[in-house]
Amino acid sequence: MSDNTEYVTLSIDGKEVSVPKGTNLIDAAASSGIDIPYYCYHPHLSVAGNCRMCQVEVEGRPKLEIGCNTQAQEGMVVRTQHTSEKTADAQRATLEFLLINHPLDCTICDQAGHCKLQDYYYEYNTQPSRFIEDKVEQVKAEVLGENVVYDGERCIVCTRCVRFCDEYTETGELGVYNRGDRSVIGIVPDKELDNPFSGCVVDLCPVGALTHRKWRFNTRIWYTKEENTVCAGCSTGCNAKVAVRDGEFVQVKARLNSEVNQEWMCDEGRYGFSRFQPTHRIADPLVRKDGYLEEEKLQEALLAAASLANGSSPEEKAVFISPFLTLEEMWTALSFADKVMGLPMSGPQVAVQLRQRALSELEAKLISPDYAPNARAATVFGLGINDPDWRSELQKGYEGLLQKIREGSIKNLLLVGDFAILDEDLDDELIAALLNIETSVALTPRGVVDRSEDDGVASLGAHQLCKVILPSRTVYEKTGVMLTRELRFQKLNKLLEGPFGSYPEWMLLKRVAEHAKKPILDASIQDDRGLFRALVNQYDALRGLSLMRIGELGLSWEELQKIQASEGSESETASV
Numbered sequence: 001m002s003d004n005t006e007y008v009t010l011s012i013d014g015k016e017v018s019v020p021k022g023t024n025l026i027d028a029a030a031s032s033g034i035d036i037p038y039y040c041y042h043p044h045l046s047v048a049g050n051c052r053m054c055q056v057e058v059e060g061r062p063k064l065e066i067g068c069n070t071q072a073q074e075g076m077v078v079r080t081q082h083t084s085e086k087t088a089d090a091q092r093a094t095l096e097f098l099l100i101n102h103p104l105d106c107t108i109c110d111q112a113g114h115c116k117l118q119d120y121y122y123e124y125n126t127q128p129s130r131f132i133e134d135k136v137e138q139v140k141a142e143v144l145g146e147n148v149v150y151d152g153e154r155c156i157v158c159t160r161c162v163r164f165c166d167e168y169t170e171t172g173e174l175g176v177y178n179r180g181d182r183s184v185i186g187i188v189p190d191k192e193l194d195n196p197f198s199g200c201v202v203d204l205c206p207v208g209a210l211t212h213r214k215w216r217f218n219t220r221i222w223y224t225k226e227e228n229t230v231c232a233g234c235s236t237g238c239n240a241k242v243a244v245r246d247g248e249f250v251q252v253k254a255r256l257n258s259e260v261n262q263e264w265m266c267d268e269g270r271y272g273f274s275r276f277q278p279t280h281r282i283a284d285p286l287v288r289k290d291g292y293l294e295e296e297k298l299q300e301a302l303l304a305a306a307s308l309a310n311g312s313s314p315e316e317k318a319v320f321i322s323p324f325l326t327l328e329e330m331w332t333a334l335s336f337a338d339k340v341m342g343l344p345m346s347g348p349q350v351a352v353q354l355r356q357r358a359l360s361e362l363e364a365k366l367i368s369p370d371y372a373p374n375a376r377a378a379t380v381f382g383l384g385i386n387d388p389d390w391r392s393e394l395q396k397g398y399e400g401l402l403q404k405i406r407e408g409s410i411k412n413l414l415l416v417g418d419f420a421i422l423d424e425d426l427d428d429e430l431i432a433a434l435l436n437i438e439t440s441v442a443l444t445p446r447g448v449v450d451r452s453e454d455d456g457v458a459s460l461g462a463h464q465l466c467k468v469i470l471p472s473r474t475v476y477e478k479t480g481v482m483l484t485r486e487l488r489f490q491k492l493n494k495l496l497e498g499p500f501g502s503y504p505e506w507m508l509l510k511r512v513a514e515h516a517k518k519p520i521l522d523a524s525i526q527d528d529r530g531l532f533r534a535l536v537n538q539y540d541a542l543r544g545l546s547l548m549r550i551g552e553l554g555l556s557w558e559e560l561q562k563i564q565a566s567e568g569s570e571s572e573t574a575s576v
Helices: 025-030 084-101 116-124 162-168 200-204 298-309 326-338 375-381 389-406 428-435 505-515 528-538 557-575
Strands: 005-013 014-018 056-060 077-079 149-150 176-177 185-187 209-213 223-229 238-244 248-254 286-289 291-296 317-321 351-352 412-415 437-445 466-472 481-485 488-492
Touching: 005 025, 014 025, 025 056, 056 084, 084 116, 162 200, 176 326, 200 209, 200 248, 200 505, 209 375, 223 317, 223 488, 286 298, 298 437, 298 466, 298 505, 317 389, 326 351, 326 375, 326 412, 326 528, 351 389, 351 466, 375 389, 375 481, 481 528, 488 557
Parallel strands: 005 077, 317 351, 317 412, 412 437, 437 466
Antiparallel strands: 005 014, 056 077, 149 209, 176 185, 223 238, 238 248, 286 291, 286 466, 481 488
């Protein structure tokens, strides 16, 4: 908030509240912990004012006002349902009208357990129905597009979905048809809901009228474990709330963060969480003997991997780092390259996998031109942090190092993490070159698959061409910090437990370094929190960074620099 922001002071339920001029009463009340119920309002959509749930009493005005479309004014006195019986009566009546034609199908509705109709009924009404006429029948299970199904009898016509398609995607697939209690949401003729963000309308629906085709009727929300995390589909870092049951992703919702993704997610990210969980996993390390990969004890495999420290000159060594590693793991991998293999962190023999893709104008509103969620972290440890062309620099470094492998100049190779080398890059020339490398080690969660079972070269992972394979974790089986394309630190929370016998990449690198007699981390570091503290303590550019400061909504690079400047000034003052 800028320093010259004009504030107004008003009274809400007897509590004095100061908010920026232009703030509506819903947000003004929320800023002081007072809840005003609403359905149609959304902070990132235009005001429709059609659900009438947010009515409040404003002193001096003859009628109730809707909080979503009433701006806070100096000296205004507002009474919500908590202190005004007139307001409470109006909300009870509004709920009664909204529920008149609503079906009694909570037992089968996907929204049950996190439905605003249920919540508000118990909180503001709890009266038996007085409606004795037949309910109006609406469309049932109408497919709006590839990802969304509409149950019209549940719809309260809040128009959030319509406004989203009109205002954010500007594709205009949805509209309101008919009038009165016959009103229904429908698809515009000759269209379907197929924009890249179509799943967002399900998040926006407060009552279960819109559901995901992929997850329809798959579970009840109270049987799941929900966790806040970030999407690893690209470097935008969309905030998400993910529901997991029996080791599977059963629902993904966009989580509100005005600094990153507002409350939107692309369909590729939302429905693609499971693509980072490989079907084939390895339970034990593998070591190549006589041309064949065989299971080996962990200690023996670590000892074999430690040979990366021997032999070749720096020009004959290469390290490929996955952009799916956390900030802490990327630092560990770069430290390993430096201290164990003798490769400078920002040198040409170390590459972070990144390849750009073309985006439509609509996709570019939110989606990054990469599939590299934490590639930006490489700029903290090597490439200039403010380099506007960081993607191109990383891509050139990655492709250049691949070419060195093809030319046969690489003798020692380390692949850290899943997709350290993209499957699509594995042409016959690169496959032959990888098989001829003297010492090659891969840390990956993916198992080895018989090539004859797969559909050509593209399905063959670079890891299974290596001499040593150590079982690691996927991006959703670990905790840590990710850095978005806009230089915002965010927390990646673990969603799934990794299989027995697998370890985070940092832990495997730590143990390989110990076997090579070139330790990179203190022996006391045994968990992710300890690794994070070590990074912050040892890397001055991240001084002042903490998980508490990152919080649930993240911390920008500029905010971290202000913290550092402030703490530096305080220490100087104290020393004087």
